[in-house]
Amino acid sequence: MKRKSENPVGRTAPRKTGKPGLPLPAGPFQGLICAEGWEEALIGEVARRFPDRQLFSAKAGVVLVSGNVAPLMKSWVFAREVLPDAIEVNEPSVKTLVQSLGKLADGILDRSPLPWTFRVQTPDAWTLDGDVYVEVGGRAGLVAAAFRERMETFRRRAMERYRDWQTLSDRQPFVLVQCLILARDLAIVSLGETFRNIAGRLVPAPWPNPGLLVKSDPMAPCRSYYKLEEAWIEAGREPRPGEVCVDLGAAPGGWTWSALQRGAAVVAVDAADLESKVSDHPRCNHLRENGYAYLPPRKVDWLLCDMIVKPLATLGLLERWLEGGHCRGFVVNIKFRGKDPSSILASIDELRERFGLLNLGIRHLFHDRNEITIFSPPV
Ligand SMILES: C[S@@+](CC[C@H](N)C(=O)[O-])C[C@H]1O[C@@H](n2cnc3c(N)ncnc32)[C@H](O)[C@@H]1O
Helix, strand or coil, rough: CCCCCCEEEEEECCCCCCCCCCCCCCCCEEEEEECCCCHHHHHHHHHHHHHCCCEEEEEEEEEEEEEECCCCCCCCCEEEEEEEEEEEEEEHHHHHHHHHHHHHHHHHHCCCCEEEEEEEEECCCCCCCCCHHHHHHHHHHHHHHCCCCCCCHHHHHHCCCCHHHHHHCCCCCCCCEEEEEECCCCCEEEEEECCCCCCCCCECCCCHHHHHHCCCCCCCCCCCHHHHHHHHHHHHCCCCCCEEEEECCCCCCHHHHHHCCCEEEEEEECCCCCCCCCCCCCCCCCCCCCCCCCCCCCCCCEEEEECCCCCCHHHHHHHHHCCCCCCEEEEEEEEEECCCCCHHHHHHHHHHHHCCCCCCCEEECCCCCCCEEEECCCC
16 A cells, blocks of 8 residues: 655755745755655655755655765665756746756757757656646646657757667666656756766666566566566576575465576475466475475575565564575565564665675665565675
8 A cells, every 4th residue: 555645744944045946945956756655765765874965755756855966876775766966947838848948958968979868757657646647647748748849840960869768778878858747837857967876877777667677477477576577677687597596475476487487496485375387387396384484405596585574574584594595695575564664774784784795785666565675686
């Protein structure tokens, strides 16, 4: 179920310009997009690392952060998209917003020889059911179409360098023009060349949302399958043919199916039934055992765990596996079950330090609900 929160939330700063609009001080600010209802979790996450920043949620699914961008360009747990060096644009109509956006875009496109792309969206554009989408999703579509028409009519040279995001890779820098529509007369605009963060990844990424990279599979036994498919993308590594996985809490078989499709062998541990196409697979060994107590006789390549148990119990299980050296890598889903995300993140940080998990990723995936997924691929 979606968590709803009051807006604005967190610490707000008085606006110094006296104009109506976003209550931010003058100066640069960054936009971060999270799932609707997770603004407080994202504010808490940013505030822990940057206690001096002013932070507030402008609308469901958006957190604005005062100050310069560079230190913020890491991978966040709760932020899915980033709008670096954003500015507020107040325009009453689609026409005037497109004019403003066009003038801003012309500046950067004249200066940069890189390919470019643009997106005009609402923060909840990919769930299609949030309040902002319902209110101004149609307007975002109109602005996108009118902006494209303007560029095709008046900026043909620039359009020669235009690329759809699907054709861009996260290895080659490009210029990204982003317009986030928050209300009928309020948008935030971010323009600039993408750059590499400390993990070597381009920020912002070419794709509006990593969840969009996951391919649909009509054979998938359940929705959970898509969480693991997204986790492989985020981890930059997936099981290889011949690798061995243990899947704890495997029924009805989505995660096991995902690993089997990649040629891995899977020990699927769950008292419940797996779909027959999964349990009958020659590389699947279904054990009706307690996943919390199960340990493999030999070290395996991947621990996969999606059991519905309390978050600290899941982390305790992972700790035992790491302590005993039972896996080379893992993908573990942690259900919050009413627990405060910040205390869970603190426990995960302890594990990271204790076991030197340099490649640990922690994400609130597009396909996650009241849960996060952590992963550390085998090296
Ligand atoms: C969210 S479902 C897992 C879905 C699975 N990842 C998939 O893609 O099909 C959670 C599963 O955890 C299992 N489970 C809960 N406690 C368990 C335990 N102690 N040992 C093994 N399985 C357990 C439940 O039976 C349930 O099938």
